[in-house]
Amino acid sequence: MVQASRTSDVDADDTVEYDGPSGGWGSLEGIARIFGKEWTSPGVLNTLRRQNKPRGFMCVSCSWAKPADYHAFEFCENGAKATLWELTSRRCTPEFFAKHTLTELLDWSDYDLEQQGRLTHPLRYDSGSDQYVPCGWDEAFQAIGAQLKALDPKSVVFYSSGRASLETSYLYALFARVYGNNNLPDSSNMCHETTSVALKQLIGAGVGTVVFQDLSNCDAMFFFGQNTGSNSPRFLHPLQDAAKRGVQIITFNPVREKGLEVFVNPQNPAEMLTGKATQISSQYHQVKVGGDIGVILGICKHVFAADDKAKAEGKRVLDTAFIEQHTKGFESFEAKVRATSWDDIEAASGLSRAAIEGAAQVYVEADRVIGIYGMGLTQHVHGFENVAMLVNMLLLKGNIGRDGTGISPVRGHSNVQGQRTVGISEKPELVPLDKYARQFGFEPPRDKGMNTVETCEGVLSRKVKAFFGLGGNFVRAIPERGKMEAAWRDLELTVQIATKLNRSHLVHGKVAYLLPCLGRTEQDVQASGPQAVTMEDTFSCIQGSIGLRKPASEHLKSEVAIVAGLAKATLPPNPKLTWDAWAGDYGLIRDQIEETYPDKLHDFNARMFTPGGFYLGNSARERIWKTKSGKAEFTVPQTLSSTGFDDAPGRYRLLTMRSNDQFNTTIYGYSDRLRGIEGTRDVLLMNPDEIRRAGLSEGQMVSLISDAEDGVEREVGPLKVTPFRLPDGCVGAYYPEMNPLIPLSHHDIHSKTPAAKSVPVRIRA
Numbered sequence: 001m002v003q004a005s006r007t008s009d010v011d012a013d014d015t016v017e018y019d020g021p022s023g024g025w026g027s028l029e030g031i032a033r034i035f036g037k038e039w040t041s042p043g044v045l046n047t048l049r050r051q052n053k054p055r056g057f058m059c060v061s062c063s064w065a066k067p068a069d070y071h072a073f074e075f076c077e078n079g080a081k082a083t084l085w086e087l088t089s090r091r092c093t094p095e096f097f098a099k100h101t102l103t104e105l106l107d108w109s110d111y112d113l114e115q116q117g118r119l120t121h122p123l124r125y126d127s128g129s130d131q132y133v134p135c136g137w138d139e140a141f142q143a144i145g146a147q148l149k150a151l152d153p154k155s156v157v158f159y160s161s162g163r164a165s166l167e168t169s170y171l172y173a174l175f176a177r178v179y180g181n182n183n184l185p186d187s188s189n190m191c192h193e194t195t196s197v198a199l200k201q202l203i204g205a206g207v208g209t210v211v212f213q214d215l216s217n218c219d220a221m222f223f224f225g226q227n228t229g230s231n232s233p234r235f236l237h238p239l240q241d242a243a244k245r246g247v248q249i250i251t252f253n254p255v256r257e258k259g260l261e262v263f264v265n266p267q268n269p270a271e272m273l274t275g276k277a278t279q280i281s282s283q284y285h286q287v288k289v290g291g292d293i294g295v296i297l298g299i300c301k302h303v304f305a306a307d308d309k310a311k312a313e314g315k316r317v318l319d320t321a322f323i324e325q326h327t328k329g330f331e332s333f334e335a336k337v338r339a340t341s342w343d344d345i346e347a348a349s350g351l352s353r354a355a356i357e358g359a360a361q362v363y364v365e366a367d368r369v370i371g372i373y374g375m376g377l378t379q380h381v382h383g384f385e386n387v388a389m390l391v392n393m394l395l396l397k398g399n400i401g402r403d404g405t406g407i408s409p410v411r412g413h414s415n416v417q418g419q420r421t422v423g424i425s426e427k428p429e430l431v432p433l434d435k436y437a438r439q440f441g442f443e444p445p446r447d448k449g450m451n452t453v454e455t456c457e458g459v460l461s462r463k464v465k466a467f468f469g470l471g472g473n474f475v476r477a478i479p480e481r482g483k484m485e486a487a488w489r490d491l492e493l494t495v496q497i498a499t500k501l502n503r504s505h506l507v508h509g510k511v512a513y514l515l516p517c518l519g520r521t522e523q524d525v526q527a528s529g530p531q532a533v534t535m536e537d538t539f540s541c542i543q544g545s546i547g548l549r550k551p552a553s554e555h556l557k558s559e560v561a562i563v564a565g566l567a568k569a570t571l572p573p574n575p576k577l578t579w580d581a582w583a584g585d586y587g588l589i590r591d592q593i594e595e596t597y598p599d600k601l602h603d604f605n606a607r608m609f610t611p612g613g614f615y616l617g618n619s620a621r622e623r624i625w626k627t628k629s630g631k632a633e634f635t636v637p638q639t640l641s642s643t644g645f646d647d648a649p650g651r652y653r654l655l656t657m658r659s660n661d662q663f664n665t666t667i668y669g670y671s672d673r674l675r676g677i678e679g680t681r682d683v684l685l686m687n688p689d690e691i692r693r694a695g696l697s698e699g700q701m702v703s704l705i706s707d708a709e710d711g712v713e714r715e716v717g718p719l720k721v722t723p724f725r726l727p728d729g730c731v732g733a734y735y736p737e738m739n740p741l742i743p744l745s746h747h748d749i750h751s752k753t754p755a756a757k758s759v760p761v762r763i764r765a
């Protein structure tokens, strides 16, 4: 095996570990294990062959780029799993619901619920039998519409998960606003909201500045808290190319993630036969959970020291011209960095000064640097500061707005970034409401709506009366499960639009509907013929997607048709709101989107099949800073730890993780192959020394209790103590099982993103 690490802080000997590379044969076996022979049948292979290609369909898993010069198979292990999950031959029919009450199904695991397969019929909750019973579409629309008309619009919430297309999202947001609110929380509120808020404030653009080509033009990449091997595996190809070019890849992650260590390209027969792996990270630093502010501050401190030295020789490390012309707040940032001691930096980060300086020297020497990150930075109480520190670091050497440089948040859901582009937001200032008013002849609500955490608060305080879920699994993805599920029962109305059964469909309001929709792989035929939809990837490129599979059931409707049907049944007639025509021809929806957003989405219908997608542009990439000051802004960190709580004896930092066998709350199976954890998700990961210090032993069953100082009892268990290479003081366990431990108030201060990566817990033996 290739030795990936130069800096390893925890010994591998006594821990569970997978000794294969990411990719390779293991990834093919990973697919076969879950789907058996089903996955190599011709129909399925033909579908997979069209995945992520021009005029094909865009993967329902992550939002990684769909490049114009694609591979023969432009899908990865987990993209294939996500597709196959939708293509399953299993069906969750009215007969299934006739056999099980919802109370009974509450005891089923997430895995078992989704294993029932695709939903086939629109369903209404029958309180007499405590079951879902089939109902007609029109009956559902009329009943929901009548109830919405009777409710105060401000008490209704329209959630969306980041999978719905641009066309659906645009109509959904329009429906909410004409109805009378901006209550449009989305999965991004639990995910990269930190990014949207921080980057908007600091560089004037709420999304990443990097484009796909930059990956081929950079000299170094700094990777913080993103698990490429499981969550965006197609990213491993450009990473492998970069590593082979000699690009320095410097990783900071409390977990030694396989995909960031070694990779065998499953599409390269020579690599597959010889097992020749590429080392991905040139340095791998196991930072303490919540230690990134300290790390990056240390990097910056070394940059200043190197700059002092260079000055003596008449040179500079800092890009002083850039700092002068383009930034604000440099002096106070510099003062703070110089004043912070290495002792404090080492304590906060859990890394040695030498290790941080080793990483920083790469930054000093590289001309073009990209900063990449995921949930490891965003899901903390001081997540904003995490992102701000990465911006600070990049600004020091003008690493934003040049080819081969920039900041690159790796977005999650396949269209989560796109939903924001077309109006899904609870923040009215981010949406061109005046345009909506003119275009559709109504007065849009101007007051701020509820985001995810505020929705939860509203459900608890009974201010929220009705909840719509456009996809997703809200009650399972949010924190504070105990209180939330109980309060959910008091909602007057819940409506879920979904492909598969999940827990959010069981935890329902007094009146409840479950409306089954087409998946993205399926053919969507409307009045004007077969339809296409569009998605935006993590690099701000928009591309069309066409499904060709026969729908899972003849009773399914498209998401567009469902939203249009609900809107029509709810809203007073308005000749400018042509819901039927829009549902009959999605090209007409794109015309409306173009009218609302002419700068970015002009010629939408003509450009939607541009190979590789068409680029929306990014002002910060052009060094136009749409911030309050008109400059890119340095931030002075107020703390070195992003956890938001103090260390205390017996208190651990819990990081909640995704396995290689899951997509968010969808559990495909019980193998976290790349981490060597097999057969169960009920584990508590901690390093062997920590196990001993806590007086525990390997294999012992324990539970975790929340250590928030709010007096609420929260406990999850039993969990099996499992030795795993993690820094001292940190423990790991799986999302969503651990969500009951996260207090609702434990979120990023600025964006309210739940702080799922550093939760204060204690162990109960």
Ligand SMILES: Nc1nc2c(c(=O)[nH]1)N[C@H]1C(S)=C(S)[C@@H](COP(=O)(O)OP(=O)(O)OC[C@H]3O[C@@H](n4cnc5c(=O)[nH]c(N)nc54)[C@H](O)[C@@H]3O)O[C@H]1N2
Pocket (backbone or CB within 6 Å): 061, 062, 078, 191, 192, 224, 225, 226, 227, 228, 230, 231, 232, 252, 253, 254, 255, 257, 287, 288, 289, 290, 291, 292, 373, 374, 375, 376, 377, 410, 411, 412, 413, 655, 656, 657, 658, 660, 662, 663, 664, 665, 757
């Ligand atoms: N197969 C698959 N693909 C997915 C998903 C999925 O569940 N399964 N989910 C999709 C979605 S919605 C999203 S948002 C993305 C999520 O993708 P990621 O952003 O990769 O999110 P996570 O897997 O939650 O964890 C990120 C990494 O952060 C590390 N980490 C935790 N705490 C810290 C810290 O304090 N500092 C640092 N530096 N690192 C830390 C963890 O060890 C982990 O490797 O993936 C998307 N793609």
Ligand SMILES: Nc1nc2c(c(=O)[nH]1)N[C@H]1C(S)=C(S)[C@@H](COP(=O)(O)OP(=O)(O)OC[C@H]3O[C@@H](n4cnc5c(=O)[nH]c(N)nc54)[C@H](O)[C@@H]3O)O[C@H]1N2
Pocket (backbone or CB within 6 Å): 114, 161, 162, 163, 187, 188, 190, 191, 192, 375, 379, 412, 413, 470, 471, 472, 473, 474, 477, 478, 497, 498, 499, 500, 501, 502, 517, 518, 519, 520, 559, 656, 657, 658, 663, 664, 665, 666, 735, 736, 738, 739, 742, 756
């Ligand atoms: N502790 C902890 N909590 C977290 C996180 C964490 O890392 N740790 N991560 C957070 C993040 S990043 C996110 S994005 C959220 C995820 O939160 P959500 O996006 O709400 O959850 P998902 O699990 O992605 O939703 C899965 C469900 O979507 C439905 N579905 C699938 N495909 C379709 C479709 O095409 N149309 C429709 N209408 N429905 C469909 C299926 O019914 C499936 O059960 O969770 C957050 N919660």
Ligand SMILES: [Mo]
Pocket (backbone or CB within 6 Å): 187, 190, 191, 192, 412, 413
């Ligand atoms: Mo996400």
